[in-house]
Amino acid sequence: MEALGIEGAWVFTPQVYQDDRGAFFEAFRGGEFAADLGYRLDVAQVNCSVSRRGVIRGIHYADVPPGQAKYVTCVRGAVLDVVADLRAGSPGFGKWEAVRLDEDSRKAVFLAEGLGHGFMALSDAATVLYLCSTPYAPGREHGVNPLDPAIGISWPLEKTDDGPVLSEPVLSEKDAAAPTLDEALRQGRLPRYEDCVEYAAGLRGQPVPPALD
Numbered sequence: 001m002e003a004l005g006i007e008g009a010w011v012f013t014p015q016v017y018q019d020d021r022g023a024f025f026e027a028f029r030g031g032e033f034a035a036d037l038g039y040r041l042d043v044a045q046v047n048c049s050v051s052r053r054g055v056i057r058g059i060h061y062a063d064v065p066p067g068q069a070k071y072v073t074c075v076r077g078a079v080l081d082v083v084a085d086l087r088a089g090s091p092g093f094g095k096w097e098a099v100r101l102d103e104d105s106r107k108a109v110f111l112a113e114g115l116g117h118g119f120m121a122l123s124d125a126a127t128v129l130y131l132c133s134t135p136y137a138p139g140r141e142h143g144v145n146p147l148d149p150a151i152g153i154s155w156p157l158e159k160t161d162d163g164p165v166l167s168e169p170v171l172s173e174k175d176a177a178a179p180t181l182d183e184a185l186r187q188g189r190l191p192r193y194e195d196c197v198e199y200a201a202g203l204r205g206q207p208v209p210p211a212l213d
Contacts, residue, residue, distance in 0.1 A: 001036040001110065004097050007090070008112035008200070009083040010037070011099050016106055025106050027073055028131065033110075039203040041071060041110070047130040051079075051121035055170045056146050056155060058118020059084050059178075063140040064191040065199050067113025069133040077123030078102035081109050082153055084116035086144060088185055089193035096153050101128070114196035118146050120155050120169065142189055143178040146171070150181050 001010040014025040034040045049057060059082070062068040072081055084096040099109050101119075111117055119128060146153060147169070157169060184190050 001033065004083065004099070004109075006083055006085050006092055006095055006097050006115065008115050008196070009097065010110045012108045012110065014106050014108075027106070027108065028071060037110075039200075041069060041131065042133060043071075043131045045132040045135045047132060047136075049128045049130070051119075051126050051128070052170070053121055053124050053126075054157075054168075055121045055126075056118060056175070057120075057172075058082065058143065058175065059086070059116040059146050059151075060118065060141060060143045061086050061114065061116040061191065062134070062137070062142070064114045064195050066134050067191065067196070067199065068141070069111065069113050070117055071108055071110045071131040072101065072117070072119075073106065073108040073129055074101035074103060075127050075129055076103055077121065077126035079119040079121050079123075079126045079128060080156060081119045082117070082146075083109065083111045084118070084144075084151060084153070086116040086181065086184075086190050087114045087193040087196050088190045090196075093193075094151060094181060096151060098154070112196070113199055114191040114193075116144060118153075122156065142184070143175055144181050144184050145178045146175060148180040 001012050003010050016023050016025040030040060079101050080098050081101045082096055082098045085092040101107050155169060
């Protein structure tokens with residue numbers, strides 16, 4: 001696991017074994033994950049999202065505690081995966097970082113509780129899998145507008161290496177109507193940084209199984 005520039009976010013690049021039959025790789029190993037990060041990812045739910053080119057999903061986050069950590073990978077096509085620091089009081093508040101996830105590199109992104117997550121489909125069809133630490137709970141899950149200029153995410157809206165992207169991104173009604181980062185902050189809807197730090201410390205205080213060779 002390689003740390004990204006946002007506290008609580010990492011990227012994993014697997015070793016892909018290829019031959020004339022196809023390819024094989026280990027997408028996730030719980031013991032090695034725990035050894036690197038200091039706590040286990042207990043998977044409570046696995047989500048699968050299929051999107052057409054130009055679709056933006058997010059930016060989504062959940063109340064902390066318990067929040068919802070995510071381990072995200074793209075198993076078909078390609079997406080621009082974005083992690084945003086939405087934790088009120090965080091030294092990196094409002095910062096974002098993007099990682100390309102695709103069916104060639106097989107990279108994965110992990111984001112801890114309290115961080116915001118979104119992605120944009122870069123290919124005609126993109127299938128994304130999420131390992132989630134908690135099950136879906138509508139009353140605890142929220143979003144901020146992915147096109148908020150105050151966050152300033154550089155979504156590739158005109159052209160990418162994968163071909164043209166729609167001039168207008170495709171958002172759900174819910175995501176398009178989500179508050180800006182400033183509105184969510186003023187409304188007291190964002191996770192507090194100190195709560196996220198305390199929750200993460202509690203996870204690291206639990207017994208961690210040894211990594212397997």
